[in-house]
Amino acid sequence: MARTTEQRISIDGKKLRLSNLDRVLYPATGTTKRDVIDYYRRIAPVMLPHCRDRPVTRKRWPGGVGEDGGGEVFFQKNIGQGAPDWVERRSIQHSDHVNEYPLANDVATLAWFGQMAALEIHVPQWRFGEGDEHLPPDRIVFDLDPGEGVGLRECVEVARLVRGLLRDMGLDPVPVTSGSKGIHLYAGLDGTQSSEQVSGVAKELARALEADHPDDVISSMRRSARAGKVFIDWSQNNASKTTIAPYSLRGRRHPHVAAPRTWRELASPQLRQLDLRDVLARVKRRGDPMAGLEDARGDGTASDGVMGRGGPVDRDADPPPRDRLTVYRTKRDASRTPEPVPDRHGRGGDGPPSFVIQRHQARRLHFDFRLEHEGVLVSWALPKGVPTDPKRNHLAVPTEDHPLEYGEFEGEIPKGEYGAGVVEIWDAGTYELEKWEDGEVIATLTGREDGGLGGRRKYALFRTGDDPQKPQWMIHRMQLDDESGGEGGATTREPASAKRAPSRRSRAAPARYRPMLAVRGEADALERLDQNEWAFEMKWDGMRAIVTVDDKVTVHSRNARDVTVSFPELDGVVDAVDTESCVLDGEIVAFGGNGAPDFGRLQRRMHVTNPREAARLRNEVPVSLVVFDVLEINGSPSVELPYANRRELLDEVVHDVDGLVLVPPAFDGDVEAAVDSSSRFGLEGIMAKRLESPYRPGRRSSDWRKVAHVQTAEVVVIGWRPSSADPSGLASLLLAVPTADGLRYAGRVGTGFSASQRREIRRSLERLARKTPPADGVPGADARDARWATPKLVAEVRYRERTADGRLRHAAWRGWRPDKSPPDVNPEV
Structure with missing residues (x-):
């Protein structure tokens, strides 16, 4: 058992109580809590600049990581009770609650994290401004994670590919060996783009690399497809996501660190993950390779026409026109794809703006919805197709802007190229614009006579929720003034993707858990x-x-x-x-x-x-x-x-x-x-x-x-009483609940049914007919004309109260519970 130690220290005038300093947090190396706190105090000068004013999410191992790298871990966002009052904190409004997060802005707070066995410190790519204001992200990050059969060397090769694309965009990334298995790449931004825009570009770059190097790179979240490849995780640029902070420890078997490195180090054949002692010695000799990361902020070079549709802040009286096809071109080689790849985007015509909806049979069938706007085709992918019912919205995923020439493109994109598959024009024509604002577009489309829309249709595309940093959009079919309603009339043809049959499974998968x-x-x-x-x-x-x-x-x-x-x-x-x-x-x-x-x-x-x-x-x-x-x-x-x-x-x-x-x-x-x-x-x-x-x-x-608010009960149906008004129906059902001594009568239910339901229920129970009552305690008046049924079916009823002997009073039918069997019924709930 670890010796209990306690002491009070003062760091820059902030008092902190430390306890159990000899507790071993990394058994494989004998690293104690004292060692962890000492590391965070010594590394603070280079770590704090990368954490400052960012909300900290902690992963805590109060009992240590375990000999095999496991151990009980707690994931903590809220600052929690007992935090020193000098710890800086800010609040974030989540969908249903507010969390108060600590900020790692001083050495004392890092020491407090160590005292709480918060080994891992995670932060987002954005900072707080004044009060609880969220500033735009000031860096972009890619997490390169090796799949089965792949190691650090393969991550280095992919890191070089990512570096090449980022440099073409005016960004100079810094590598970080993650302390786990892979490599992180950080590049500084000038803070003029939203998290949605940064995340969108990161996703497109990851997909482009996957298309160019399908045997080595994958951007899909599905772990089963990663064997032999390096997974590029772009999602940590989402405003709600976090990444292990540079110089944070990891909760692994060894006290490895997310360590910033140089590109020269990555070329070394002896490249490995570094532990806390390696990092302290390395920083003392060489300083912080990430020290210049923030130099990109404010100079405008990090996002010139690249980081989303908002573009850089105009700093000149007459700024050069922004090329909105940069991302489009980074993903396509004109010598290898039949798609149009112009040098710059056009200006559009003098007539009504055009639209095109293309059926794209790639790895998965989807539809591409494109509207001409400011010289390009602004584009969304529709995984579920074009909605035909105003009552049912479909997901719309923003994609990169396409050239106007793409409105006439049909053909096959070769295997191995980005978007490989067959592209067909489903419908095309012109549109009347009603509204185009950040987060909402409303347009009336007039398609071809033989097009998939079936004529003139009105659609709204909108970002879900009020948070501009949420990347999810939906598309909604709107009613035109001359339409009668319903689901769009007989002329509207539903996309094939909306008609897909449910997936077939050869055998039922076993249930891993039963519900609490x-x-x-x-x-x-x-x-x-x-x-x-x-x-x-x-x-x-x-x-x-x-x-x-x-x-x-x-x-x-x-x-x-x-x-x-x-x-x-x-x-x-x-x-x-x-x-x-x-x-x-x-x-x-x-x-x-x-x-x-x-x-x-x-x-x-x-x-x-x-x-x-x-x-x-x-x-x-x-x-x-x-x-x-x-x-x-x-x-x-x-x-x-x-x-x-x-x-x-x-x-x-x-x-x-x-x-x-x-x-x-x-x-x-x-x-x-x-x-x-x-x-x-x-x-x-x-x-x-x-x-x-x-x-x-x-x-x-x-x-x-x-x-x-209303009492409900699950019951076993044990029989019915015939109806004098409807020979094919029933007057009421007889109910029971299980007890230790068998089924106990629980009363009748005679309301809440339609006439057709009464007949259907009776037919079901007649197939289970038996001669004797399956439950005890049925009163003579209820049993006199009863028809009994084998107790196999469970139902649910509403009721006003229970009598002292467990009978339900004023019961009303709610419906069958085919998901339950009689042993599942608990009379107490």
């Missing part, structure tokens, strides 16, 4: 909870699901039944995930006309096992996935982490996709706000979850408590 379950809580008991120890979520009226995202999307119900075929649209969950693989816990819901979940509508989807029927119903009754927990990321379980940490991870790896995926807010310590929101949106109730609780797969725990 809650106990029933009472509304007045919520007030007695310590609000600082609980978070409150909405209770969604749907079907519980465990969703696995890797090379495909697999959906399991609460009882581990594979229901993927029932919900083919959930294949699109992969577009909401910013990681290679993960396992999510959530609720499948069908929203009604009032915007609230409608369990009755969902009933039409829950029983479907025929792929053709499922494909038809996805348009009639679309479903959404409400995600509220993450159980595994990239093969590493997160179930042992506290709920608060899992929520932070969830926000990191999953984002909303309009109409399909929703990550709802959690109200930390604010039960009144949760109850108010739940009531206002017509939801079923709320869930209270203890912040420090782990996820307990397959177990019911008082760490999760559900409080419903």
